[in-house]
Amino acid sequence: MIYRDMIIAEIKSITSNVTFKVLLFLLVSLQITGMFESYKSWKDIVVNIESYNNVADLWNGILDWEMIDKEEIDLDTGDINSSLEKYRDITKDTWYVEYLLAAYRNAAWYRNIDFLQEQLSIDAKKIYQDNLRRLSIVGEPTYVNCYGLNIFVQNLTGIATAFLIGVILVLLLSPIFVRDKQNSMDIIIESSKLGYRKNKIMKVYASFLLVFIIVSVYYFGFLFMYLMLFRDYQSIIYPINSLPVFYNSPYDSSILGYLIKSYLRLLLGSFAITGSSLLISEKSKSYVISIVLNLFLLLFPFIVPSFGLISKIMGLFPISSIQGLFTYDQYIGYEFGKYVLVYKDLSIGFLLLMNIISIYLICRRNKYYVK
Amino acid sequence: MLIIENLNKSYGNNLILENINLSFGKGVYALVAPNGFGKTTLLSMMSTIMNPSGGDIKYNGKSIYKLGEKYRDILGYLPQTIGYYENNTAVQNLLYVAALKGIDKSTAKKRIDYMLEQFGLIESKDKKIRTFSGGMKQRIGIIGALLNDPQIILLDEPTAGLDPKERKNLKTILAHMGQEKLILVSTHIISDIEFLANQIIMLKDKSVFINDTSENICNRIKGSIFENVVKAEDYLKFSTKYMILDEQMQENGIKLRFYSNAKDDAKWQEVFPGLNDVFLVLYGKRK
Numbered sequence: 108m109i110y111r112d113m114i115i116a117e118i119k120s121i122t123s124n125v126t127f128k129v130l131l132f133l134l135v136s137l138q139i140t141g142m143f144e145s146y147k148s149w150k151d152i153v154v155n156i157e158s159y160n161n162v163a164d165l166w167n168g169i170l171d172w173e174m175i176d177k178e179e180i181d182l183d184t185g186d187i188n189s190s191l192e193k194y195r196d197i198t199k200d201t202w203y204v205e206y207l208l209a210a211y212r213n214a215a216w217y218r219n220i221d222f223l224q225e226q227l228s229i230d231a232k233k234i235y236q237d238n239l240r241r242l243s244i245v246g247e248p249t250y251v252n253c254y255g256l257n258i259f260v261q262n263l264t265g266i267a268t269a270f271l272i273g274v275i276l277v278l279l280l281s282p283i284f285v286r287d288k289q290n291s292m293d294i295i296i297e298s299s300k301l302g303y304r305k306n307k308i309m310k311v312y313a314s315f316l317l318v319f320i321i322v323s324v325y326y327f328g329f330l331f332m333y334l335m336l337f338r339d340y341q342s343i344i345y346p347i348n349s350l351p352v353f354y355n356s357p358y359d360s361s362i363l364g365y366l367i368k369s370y371l372r373l374l375l376g377s378f379a380i381t382g383s384s385l386l387i388s389e390k391s392k393s394y395v396i397s398i399v400l401n402l403f404l405l406l407f408p409f410i411v412p413s414f415g416l417i418s419k420i421m422g423l424f425p426i427s428s429i430q431g432l433f434t435y436d437q438y439i440g441y442e443f444g445k446y447v448l449v450y451k452d453l454s455i456g457f458l459l460l461m462n463i464i465s466i467y468l469i470c471r472r473n474k475y476y477v478k
Numbered sequence: 479m480l481i482i483e484n485l486n487k488s489y490g491n492n493l494i495l496e497n498i499n500l501s502f503g504k505g506v507y508a509l510v511a512p513n514g515f516g517k518t519t520l521l522s523m524m525s526t527i528m529n530p531s532g533g534d535i536k537y538n539g540k541s542i543y544k545l546g547e548k549y550r551d552i553l554g555y556l557p558q559t560i561g562y563y564e565n566n567t568a569v570q571n572l573l574y575v576a577a578l579k580g581i582d583k584s585t586a587k588k589r590i591d592y593m594l595e596q597f598g599l600i601e602s603k604d605k606k607i608r609t610f611s612g613g614m615k616q617r618i619g620i621i622g623a624l625l626n627d628p629q630i631i632l633l634d635e636p637t638a639g640l641d642p643k644e645r646k647n648l649k650t651i652l653a654h655m656g657q658e659k660l661i662l663v664s665t666h667i668i669s670d671i672e673f674l675a676n677q678i679i680m681l682k683d684k685s686v687f688i689n690d691t692s693e694n695i696c697n698r699i700k701g702s703i704f705e706n707v708v709k710a711e712d713y714l715k716f717s718t719k720y721m722i723l724d725e726q727m728q729e730n731g732i733k734l735r736f737y738s739n740a741k742d743d744a745k746w747q748e749v750f751p752g753l754n755d756v757f758l759v760l761y762g763k764r765k
Contacts, residue, residue, distance in 0.1 A: 112586075113577035116570070123565040292561025295622065298525040299578035300551045306578060 110309060113301075117313035121279055130275040131321075137267055138329055146336055272322075272373075273380050273405045280314055280384035281397040288392060308470050311385060318381045322374050330366070368455070375458035380405060382465030389469050479503050479660055480524075480542075480630060485533035487519055494519050496684040498533070506656035508675035509664040510753075512761050515681045517664040518558055521632050524662070525555040537630075551580065554628030558635050560619035564608040568599060568618055571607055575622040586625065593621040596651065598644075612639035620648065624655075631661045637670045649674050668754040678753065680760060687760070696751045703755050704738055704746040707731045723758045737762070 121127065284307075287293040297303045384401045391397035485498040495516045509517050522528040524535060526542055526549065535542045542549040562571050569590060576586030594600045597617045607615065616639045623631065633652075637645050652661055653674055663671055671678070678695055680688040688695055703723070708716050709731045716722075716734065724735035737759050741748065 110577075112573065112583045116574040116577055119570065120563045120566060120574070123563075287561065290561040290564075291557060291559040292563075294522075294527060294557040294559070295555075295561055295575060296578055297527045298550060298553060298555040298557070299575065300547055300580040300626070301578050302547065302550065 110312075113306075113309045114313040114316065117310055118317050121283065121314070121317060124279060126278045127275065130271060130278065134268065134271045134275065134325070137271060138325075142329070142333060142336060269376075272377055274402075276318065276377060276380045277384050277398060277401040277405055280381055281388050281391075281401045282394050283310055283314065283385060284388040285391050285394050285397050289394070304470065307389070311466055311469055314381050314385055315378060318377050319374065322370075322377050326370050326373060371455050372458075375455055375462065378462045379458050379465075382462045382469075386465045386469050479538065481536045482524075483534050483536065485520075485523065485535065486531045487516070487523060487528070488531045493684060495681075498686055500679065500686060500689065502660050502662065504656070504658060504660055505676040506652060506671075506674055507660070507662045507677045507679060508671035509662055509679050509681070510666065510668065510671070510757065511681035512666055516684065517666075517681065518634055520681075521555070521557075521634050521662070521664055525553060525632055526550060551626070552629040554623040554626060554631045556619050556623040556631075556633045556636055558638075560615065560622075562607045562615065562618070565606060567604050567606055568594070568610070569603045571618060572622055572625065576625050579626040581626055589625055589627070590621070593624060597621055597647070613641055613644055616640055617644065629659050631655070631659055632664075633661070634664045635666075636663060637665065637667060645670065666757075668752075668757050672753045680757075682760065692753055695756050696753060699737070699751045699756055699759055701748065702737055702739060702759075703735065703749050703751040704741065705733060705735050705749050706743065706746045707733045721759065721762050723755050723762075 287296060293303065296306045299306075301309075380401075383404055384397075387400045387404075388397045391400070480502040482498050482500040485495060486493070487495040498520065509520065511517050519528065523530050524542075526546070529543065537545060537549055563574065566574070569587075572590045572594075573583065573586055576583070576590065581589070591600065591603075594603050597620065599614060599617055599621075602610070602614065607618065610618070616636070620633070620636055623633065636648060640648060649670070652663070655661060656674075656676070663675065665671055672692060675692060678688065678690060678692055679686055680695075682688075688698075707728060707730060713732055713734075716736075720734075721737040722734055723737060726733040735749070735755070737755070738746075
């Protein structure tokens with residue numbers, strides 16, 4: 108009861124900050140804008156996709172290259188080349204949509220496979236071959252309604268969102284311990300019954316709870332909105348193997364699993380920012396030092412680009428852990444039957460470990476401190 | 479109730495307090511010394527914020543540092559500089575302090591309303607702290623210290639920022655509470671505690687110099703405090719010879735209150751010393 112009151116009081120003191128309200132507004136605005144822009148482009152694309160689905164239905168579950176319209180097949184080399192320019196940069200948001208369309212033109216690709224493979228980057232080629240193989244094996248018609256969900260995941264774990272979430276958390280949590288030291292609240296805390304250590308534990312608890320609430324409401328709130336907007340409720344339970352459009356996790360058993368993993372990464376990445384922000388705040392004596400150090404840590408992968416790949420793979424740095432923009436590490440990992448444990452999955456465990464260590468470092472008993 | 483035994487505190491090689499021995503029962507005690515003489519350090523150790531370099535403080539025979547949470551449960555401490563969450567209201571701040579003190583919310587709400595009423599802040603209970611004056615903030619701090627109905631109350635400069643009416647109100651409350659509890663008021667403003675404290679503790683040279691009642695302390699310099707009116711041109715000569723304790727401009731000259739071992743002039747009028755005189759004589763730099 109007491110602890111609950113204290114946690115509520117801590118959360119109130121954090122959220123009463125004007126910065127929090129402004130940045131939260133920006134974050135929500137960004138997501139809503141992204142959602143409607145995606146919807147607009149989706150409406151154009153879906154017209155084409157539906158016609159391809161109709162063709163796919165004609166295949167009756169078996170991919171038959173001969174049944175594909177001649178016009179689709181006879182793309183000249185120049186067209187394919189210009190298309191490939193887009194595919195090379197696999198970090199582009201729209202890549203998977205283009206890729207899907209290309210997959211239906213794959214007779215043309217197939218015919219020129221040697222030439223095309225030379226043009227593709229190593230990563231793109233791997234993805235291309237893998238999808239082509241699965242299309243040939245599974246051969247199911249491709250229903251692309253899940254495009255909405257894919258956009259959702261892309262938007263929600265995109266760089267702008269990750270950056271804003273990171274900045275919000277850094278600005279909110281960096282002052283949390285420094286403030287007590289600067290306004291002498293620490294004296295009141297230390298001399299009160301619960302003492303400084305329990306107060307620290309409560310602050311950590313309140314911060315993590317607040318972040319959990321923000322991330323969960325944000326993620327599932329927008330997931331619901333995306334589902335409503337794209338009217339795509341059913342695709343959430345589709346086996347992902349039948350959806351080559353979902354190139355991000357071709358070995359997952361379902362989109363639901365993919366969404367849960369994406370949520371966990373966002374949550375644990377946010378927790379990692381929370382943990383590091385609190386730890387630095389606890390050790391700092393000024394707001395400026397605390398905020399600057401935390402922002403430096405948050406943006407480290409961008410400040411030192413050569414650390415980018417390592418940090419993304421290991422999930423060492425929070426912002427690279429919560430943004431899912433880069434995908435080429437998806438296929439680097441260990442295969443267990445149909446499931447591939449990619450490094451990004453490992454990063455979930457790594458982030459968890461980071462959080463446990465940071466919480467321990469903040470809350471450990473000071474040997475000089477009285478019980 | 480509370481006993482301080484051979485207490486020492488040093489920061490590195492810098493000795494702040496040495497061999498402090500004191501015992502406290504119920505009543506109001508005043509800890510008096512100029513700034514920088516170790517008052518806050520002593521209170522910090524008594525409130526378990528700081529560990530001593532040597533010695534111990536015992537509550538009912540047990541070390542307060544071992545009692546920890548149990549001791550802090552019966553402690554109310556008002557630090558010299560008080561922290562607030564400026565964007566929270568008075569009630570929100572006090573509820574937070576109540577939670578820190580382990581008071582459940584419903585009890586805390588009743589107690590907060592009662593204390594706000596007593597300290598004349600009930601009208602401002604839902605206003606944000608950042609809109610409060612210095613005196614109002616100080617009263618919120620005092621309420622915070624008293625929220626858990628503590629048995630031991632340590633107040634570091636409690637009257638700072640309070641206007642005369644608020645000071646009088648605080649003194650009345652403390653005098654009333656002092657019948658049941660141990661109250662230690664640290665101050666360098668003698669008028670705040672002169673008629674309030676049962677016992678005055680004066681620190682000097684890192685140790686307890688005087689620990690006595692106000693009356694006994696004043697008697698120590700009885701017969702040494704005088705008043706005299708001098709002409710303006712004689713002021714400099716007079717002030718270099720005697721320790722001036724107070725001065726007041728009058729039509730016929732300057733009325734001086736001063737310390738002298740002997741009555742050197744028949745015109746001098748001997749007056750009964752007050753604590754302020756003792757303070758100035760003891761720590762006196764003012765001549």
